[in-house]
Amino acid sequence: MLIIIIVTLATVIFAGILCFGPISGRWRRKRAVAFFHPYTNDGGGGERVLWCAVRAIQEEIPDLDCYVYTGDYHDATPQSLMARAVDRFGVKLLSAPKVVHLYKRKWIEETTYPRFTMIGQSLGSTLLAWEALCKLTPLYYFDTSGYAFTYPLARLFGCKVICYTHYPTISMDMLSRVRQHTLMYNNNASIAKSVWLSRCKIVYYTFFSCLYGIVGSCAHLAMVNSSWTQSHIEKIWRVPDRIKRVYPPCDTSGLQVLPLERSAEIPVLISVAQFRPEKAHVLQLEAFSAAIKRLDPSLPKPKFQVVGSCRNKSDEERLEMLKKKAIELNVNEHVEFYKNVTYRDLVGLLAGAVAGIHSMTDEHFGIVVVEYMAAGAIPIAHNSAGPKMDIVLDEDGQQTGFLACTVEEYADAMLRIVRMSEMERLKMAAAARRRARRFSEQKFYDDFKAAVHPILYHISR
Structure with missing residues (x-):
């Protein structure tokens, strides 16, 4: 636990420095947008957002290269991902996205962290993002999977950080359930029944919430998918002027x-x-x-x-x-x-x-x-x-x-x-x-483009 606290405190300091003064990296930034989406085969709403976001960027700035960071290195090729977008979601990309394969995805697997899963996956995501950014440093780093702890690192590499947040990694509701000893998939019986363990978990959640607020505030633009998500993200990240509600694309x-x-x-x-x-x-x-x-x-x-x-x-x-x-x-x-x-x-x-x-x-x-x-x-x-x-x-x-x-x-x-x-x-x-x-999907495209337009055109044009 002590090691976790030391590492996370270092992350907080690191993030704070970056937020108030971005550091120019020694890496050459490519005129591209790269989407951090380690699971490009999850088949859920998050993957639909990924492909619609790729298409929206392709429509908005056609000459901007689109890359996808993926941990599915066995079967993820530009052609297969383009075909998948159509077959699974009916989204027709204007061109096949380029692919950057990641080989350290185990660091974000929940099975890697039997205890302190949230902090483990969050810090593990920074290792995966390090691999990604060393392989390709884009002008725009776009997270579509909710890995907020990668934002300070992307800032260090000199990227503009944009994210689409489907849900907060931690919310006030989660803290409330622990206080009320509510049994749930993320609050097992041994903790829910124990006053002492519940108090320890409240401390852990409160500490993590502070960290999450600091790293999240490093995003230049944060799009959220609902009123509920917006409410929680605004409370924790405390940058309401950079948070835009964009309902996800529905078929x-x-x-x-x-x-x-x-x-x-x-x-x-x-x-x-x-x-x-x-x-x-x-x-x-x-x-x-x-x-x-x-x-x-x-x-x-x-x-x-x-x-x-x-x-x-x-x-x-x-x-x-x-x-x-x-x-x-x-x-x-x-x-x-x-x-x-x-x-x-x-x-x-x-x-x-x-x-x-x-x-x-x-x-x-x-x-x-x-x-x-x-x-x-x-x-x-x-x-x-x-x-x-x-x-x-x-x-x-x-x-x-x-x-x-x-x-x-x-x-x-x-x-x-x-x-x-x-x-x-x-x-x-x-x-x-x-x-x-x-x-509708068209409503998503309209709102998405309106949200990213100021950032994309501030640098691109």
């Missing part, structure tokens, strides 16, 4: 052409999320099981399609655990699992769903919730953060979906949708689709 145009009508023979509920612990898939299965048990015998039993991507072995193991959980709950005959599906296949699945399930607590925004709405699937989202504050709100006085927290609340919402008349469902689905237009 509303491609999904809105799908017909709102759905087959009434077997209602389909769908869940689209990476197989990560915070996505709370177990809660979804338990809620589906509870709904099945309470369903009227005269109504057909719905089908539950669980769609997601696996980043690593841990995610693969989590998927296998969920399959066993479905058997344990005796709903396996009504549950289908889909792993790493293509964008085209995902659209096909969304086209048949009457409802879309989302269950992550404090989901910073919730791109998938918007995609449900655009596709005509009524959302059942967690009653917190982005879905609550920005997305699942009434449109022209019409309800657009449901918010829930507990297994019972999710089960109630599932049953309400399954029991709806076709006219009632179409009315709500149409309102949800209208609401989704507020978060």
Whole structure:
């Protein structure tokens, strides 16, 4: 612990010096923008933002070279990444981005740090960024993965630092849960039950929050994806004039052409999320099981399609655990699992769903919730953060979906949708689709370009 404190204190001093007086590096900066995104195969909303950001920069300044720092060195080539952007997200890049392969990604793997994971990954990210910046020093360093501890280092190399922050690494909500001894994926039972350990964790979180505020304030421009994220980042980083809210790109145009009508023979509920612990898939299965048990015998039993991507072995193991959980709950005959599906296949699945399930607590925004709405699937989202504050709100006085927290609340919402008349469902689905237009891909491009324009043109022109 003492070593961690010494290292992090050094980081604070280092960051403070850089923020008040950037140091010119001895490295030659290339007239380029480089995106720091170590996992270019994660398949989530963050990857969609990456490819849309690359395209936006290509449109804004065509002669500016675009690079991607990636740790996927086995299968990441300019051509494969360009093809992936189209296949998985429907984003057509103007040209293939150049690739800088990173070989020290283990330093940001959560498995590398069984304890003090946040500080370990954060400091590990600086080692990975050192490798990246030594291989290529761009004029603009663009972080799309939330590694704020790399910003002072990029400043040291003389880069302009821009970031798109999907969620704060630490938030006031996290501190609150530790104080309240709330059991959660990032606050295990041994700590939640212990007053002494909880106090130690509060000290750790408070200390880390101070560090996070200092390094985050080194960004020249910070774009955030929601009202909830903006509120937390402004409180911690304390540079509100450099923080711009830019809602993430959601595939509303491609999904809105799908017909709102759905087959009434077997209602389909769908869940689209990476197989990560915070996505709370177990809660979804338990809620589906509870709904099945309470369903009227005269109504057909719905089908539950669980769609997601696996980043690593841990995610693969989590998927296998969920399959066993479905058997344990005796709903396996009504549950289908889909792993790493293509964008085209995902659209096909969304086209048949009457409802879309989302269950992550404090989901910073919730791109998938918007995609449900655009596709005509009524959302059942967690009653917190982005879905609550920005997305699942009434449109022209019409309800657009449901918010829930507990297994019972999710089960109630599932049953309400399954029991709806076709006219009632179409009315709500149409309102949800209208609401989704507020978060279109074009809206992202417009707001993104407006935010980065002053920085890009201040140097480039």
